[in-house]
Amino acid sequence: MTPPTPVLQRPAGAQEVPGLLVGSRAVNGGTDLLVQRRAGIEAPTLLDLRAVRAEVPVLERTATGDLRISALHTLTEVATALAGALVPLQESIALFASTTIRNRATIGGNLANGSPAADTVPPLLVLDAAVDVVGAGGTRTVPLADFLLGPRRVDLRADEWIRTVTVPEGACGPTRPAAGFRKIGGRQAQAISFLSLAWQWRASERDALTDVRFAMGAVAPTVVRLHTLERLLEGTTPGPEVIAEAANAVEHDIRPIDDLRASAAYRRRCAAGLVREALGAWTAMPTRDER
Numbered sequence: 378m379t380p381p382t383p384v385l386q387r388p389a390g391a392q393e394v395p396g397l398l399v400g401s402r403a404v405n406g407g408t409d410l411l412v413q414r415r416a417g418i419e420a421p422t423l424l425d426l427r428a429v430r431a432e433v434p435v436l437e438r439t440a441t442g443d444l445r446i447s448a449l450h451t452l453t454e455v456a457t458a459l460a461g462a463l464v465p466l467q468e469s470i471a472l473f474a475s476t477t478i479r480n481r482a483t484i485g486g487n488l489a490n491g492s493p494a495a496d497t498v499p500p501l502l503v504l505d506a507a508v509d510v511v512g513a514g515g516t517r518t519v520p521l522a523d524f525l526l527g528p529r530r531v532d533l534r535a536d537e538w539i540r541t542v543t544v545p546e547g548a549c550g551p552t553r554p555a556a557g558f559r560k561i562g563g564r565q566a567q568a569i570s571f572l573s574l575a576w577q578w579r580a581s582e583r584d585a586l587t588d589v590r591f592a593m594g595a596v597a598p599t600v601v602r603l604h605t606l607e608r609l610l611e612g613t614t615p616g617p618e619v620i621a622e623a624a625n626a627v628e629h630d631i632r633p634i635d636d637l638r639a640s641a642a643y644r645r646r647c648a649a650g651l652v653r654e655a656l657g658a659w660t661a662m663p664t665r666d667e668r
């Protein structure tokens with residue numbers, strides 16, 4: 378049975394949010410919260426963060442060249458503002474749910490929900506993003522990897538909300554096939570990922586990979602960086618042997634489980650397959666000498 382309709386509060390400005398949040402629940406697009414209410418998770422008071430959206434720019438370049446992305450605006454608005462930048466994030470938004478959901482859902486809601494299958498998290502992890510959290514005591518910035526504590530658990534106190542995520546200038550730049558996002562779900566749209574992969578690297582003079590980053594969703598209690606794989610690939614020029622080794626190395630960084638959506642064994646096979654696919658697309662490019 379759906380619980381009683383909660384009271385919806387609209388803060389007059391961002392400065393009111395921390396005080397009002399204690400004892401209530403933030404709501405933004407409502408695409409997760411509505412489903413949770415049907416499952417019986419009650420919130421007697423909801424605090425409508427859309428009321429302070431206008432105070433946060435959708436996208437802002439800081440004085441040091443970092444990109445600050447609103448956690449409050451819809452995914453559609455974020456994708457439009459990015460205009461092709463940050464390829465892994467851009468691609469994850471393109472594959473997110475459906476137009477209707479993208480027109481409501483936000484990065485803030487996706488992060489706060491703490492799902493190991495959240496689609497914007499692998500790209501933000503490879504982009505080395507930090508989460509800008511605002512509370513009664515001011516703003517603190519938490520590296521995304523530290524923000525994710527476990528399934529449905531994130532580093533947010535009762536009075537805190539997510540204002541923006543910041544991508545350092547140094548992480549911006551690589552484009553396909555050196556950067557991207559892939560997910561596997563039960564169907565093309567409106568499907569929760571049972572596996573997702575974001576990646577990016579740079580290619581040095583000799584076409585060796587540097588600054589290699591991979592992150593995978595739905596294979597551990599939180600989305601994880603694939604550090605073993607990254608170390609293995611750093612400085613290499615992928616060919617068939619390196620790719621085979623890389624596909625095997627994924628195993629060290631993931632701990633998939635059997636659940637309703639997929640078995641652990643199937644997730645392991647898909648994990649290796651997606652890594653092979655990402656590296657294969659890179660090696661299929663003409664080499665420097667052939668260009």
Ligand SMILES: Cc1cc2nc3c(=O)[nH]c(=O)nc-3n(C[C@H](O)[C@H](O)[C@H](O)COP(=O)(O)OP(=O)(O)OC[C@H]3O[C@@H](n4cnc5c(N)ncnc54)[C@H](O)[C@@H]3O)c2cc1C
Nearest residue numbers: 403405406407408409410474483485486487489495496539
């Ligand atoms: C049909 C359907 C398809 C979906 N497909 C996908 C998909 O493909 N990929 C995917 O990853 N997810 C998917 N989802 C899940 C959901 O859409 C996302 O997690 C979305 O990003 C949540 O954002 P929201 O603004 O709607 O969050 P809300 O539902 O408003 O909030 C979710 C949670 O985050 C908290 N919260 C929201 N904003 C903030 C903030 N700024 N600061 C602090 N806490 C906050 C809320 O209190 C709540 O606990 C789908 C959901 C539905 C219903």
